[in-house]
Amino acid sequence: MxxxxxxxxxxxxxxxxxxxxxxxxxxxxxxxxxxxxxxxxxxAADLGDIATEYLHNEPVLSLQYGVTEGYTPLRDAIKERLKRVENIGTDNDELIVVSGGQQGIELVTKCLINEGDTVIVEEPSFIGATNAFRSYNAHLAGVPVEEDGMNLAALEKVIAENKNVKMIYTIPTFQNPMGVTMSVEKRRALYEIAKKNNILILEDNPYGELTFDGVKTPTIKSMDTEGIVMYSGSFSKILAPGLRLGFLCAPREIVAKAVIGKQISDVHTAMLPQLLAHAYLTRFDIDxxxxxxxxxxxxxxxxxxxxxxxxxxxxxxxxxxxxxxxxxxxxxxxxxxxxxxxxxxxxxxxxxxxxxxxxxxxxxxxxxxxxxxxxxxxxxxxxxxxxxxxxxxxxxx
Ligand SMILES: Cc1ncc(COP(=O)(O)O)c(C=O)c1O
CATH class of the missing domain: 3.90.1150.10 (Aspartate Aminotransferase, domain 1)
Known part of the structure; x- marks a missing residue:
């Protein structure tokens, strides 16, 4: 064949x-x-204890279908942490639990990108994201990255030279693959450029918590007053990647569409990892x-x-x-x-x-x-x- x-x-x-x-x-x-x-x-030992406890005491919750948006107590715990740690979340935002940050990126692409739309990416960028954009036949336009983040003059040039620019994908903190962090000034300027040009930003931040000196740079999402920033987070680097747990915090309308997109992909994120993450966030010391x-x-x-x-x-x-x-x-x-x-x-x-x-x-x-x-x-x-x-x-x- x-x-x-x-x-x-x-x-x-x-x-x-x-x-x-x-x-x-x-x-x-x-x-x-x-x-x-x-x-x-x-x-592992703590997660093992929690898994045993849930499978024995809450077998239906652990093993039955769940809702696509995610286990509500986990969503609430993530929202609380996001607000406290990153100052993220307005009344206009909603949050969906996804099966790894990778799925959040794919869902955003599925919901927003038509064939031929331009997605601007840092060059170099995370291959899981660039491949997600490629798989929806997006046109990729690269912007070079400097030690303090994207070259913004190059970004403006790329915006001027490309048609149907729909989204800018950025990993501003401890970027994969460069390890560099975008300065606060550049974050503000990037946000203004996106706003002026009616372009959405997908801010991907799986490494933000892994700061060596404890210093945290404000997220672009925390600057968002217009509902143009979507924020992708992950438990892979702060708990364990095999749990396949992430979340997408974005304007309500986009999350509502992502929920429909996720129903088609995998119905919902597996319940047991969600219960583990919820228990870990609320009963253990993740900090x-x-x-x-x-x-x-x-x-x-x-x-x-x-x-x-x-x-x-x-x-x-x-x-x-x-x-x-x-x-x-x-x-x-x-x-x-x-x-x-x-x-x-x-x-x-x-x-x-x-x-x-x-x-x-x-x-x-x-x-x-x-x-x-x-x-x-x-x-x-x-x-x-x-x-x-x-x-x-x-x-x-
Ligand atoms: C920049 C970036 N985004 C997203 C992901 C996806 O992570 P996960 O799907 O494990 O949450 C990774 C994983 O390496 C990454 O480096």
Missing amino acids: NYTFSNRMSTMRGSAIREIFKYAADPSVISLAGGNPAPELFP ALIVKMRANYAHKCATMLSAMDAYFPKDIFYTKPRGGLFIWCDLGHNLDTGVLAKKAIEKKVVYVPGSTFMVDMAKPTSTLRLNYSTMSDEKITEGIRRLGEVFGEAISG
Whole structure:
């Protein structure tokens, strides 16, 4: 049989990151590639106790169908936390629980983007989002990212040059893949640009809580007086990604449409993870857990940066994140990090080539993403030492 796939899926390729995971599964390989949280931070014993309790005491609630909007006590707990921690949520907003932040992004796209509409993305950006936009045949327009966030002059140029610009997708805090954070000034200016041009903003913030120094930058959603910002959140990096739990806080009309979109996708998010998250938020100290996470990642990031200072050739550029899970490098010298990734694999180290995160994924680039959250200090240091050798040899030709 010759299968003819839909136009929607025919151009889609599996994520390079998933491909790299095949190597990363080999325990002798040092993986600086994925974006997994540190497993030692999962509150597994507490979640196990809560799961047992619910399955024994509330079997119907745990196992019966739920409502598409999400388990109401969980929605209320998330709303309360969002208001307290991020100053998000007006009378005009509503919140839907989704099966991971990824689903929130997909639902927004499904509800708002027609084929050929332009979605502006940071370049580089998160491949799960860019692929969601691609799968609805959106036209992607990239805006370069600087150490304080999007280049706003380039953004205005892209808006002027593209038709049907519907949405700007941004990860302003501890960006994936660059690790950088958009300044407050740029956030305000971005909001004004979007408002002036009648463009919606999708603010994706799965890493915002993972600030190393405790400093938090105000979210763009907290500045929203016009109902133009949709905010995507996730429990993946503050609880556990396997729970597949996230939320979308957006103007009521958009959430009402997303509810219909979600009914078509998966009816509702699985009840047991919602009950676990609700119990964890209300009966346990999630803030204490987040403090532990911040310290763990701050330490690992510092370990990686000092190994890079020691072992990388001197003229390689890299970001110095204040939170999140990623460091971004630019080797320069017209090198192709896609080619060098194969040399790195020979030395049993994996990273993600920068092309993965670009609008044109086929174009070679000298950039790459490194992750520090899952490996031990020793492996981080040894992995960077080996990469330093690969990059040094490539630069000296
Ligand atoms: C920027 C960004 N947004 C959204 C997600 C999706 O997270 P999840 O679907 O696990 O909530 C990720 C995951 O890595 C991410 O990096």
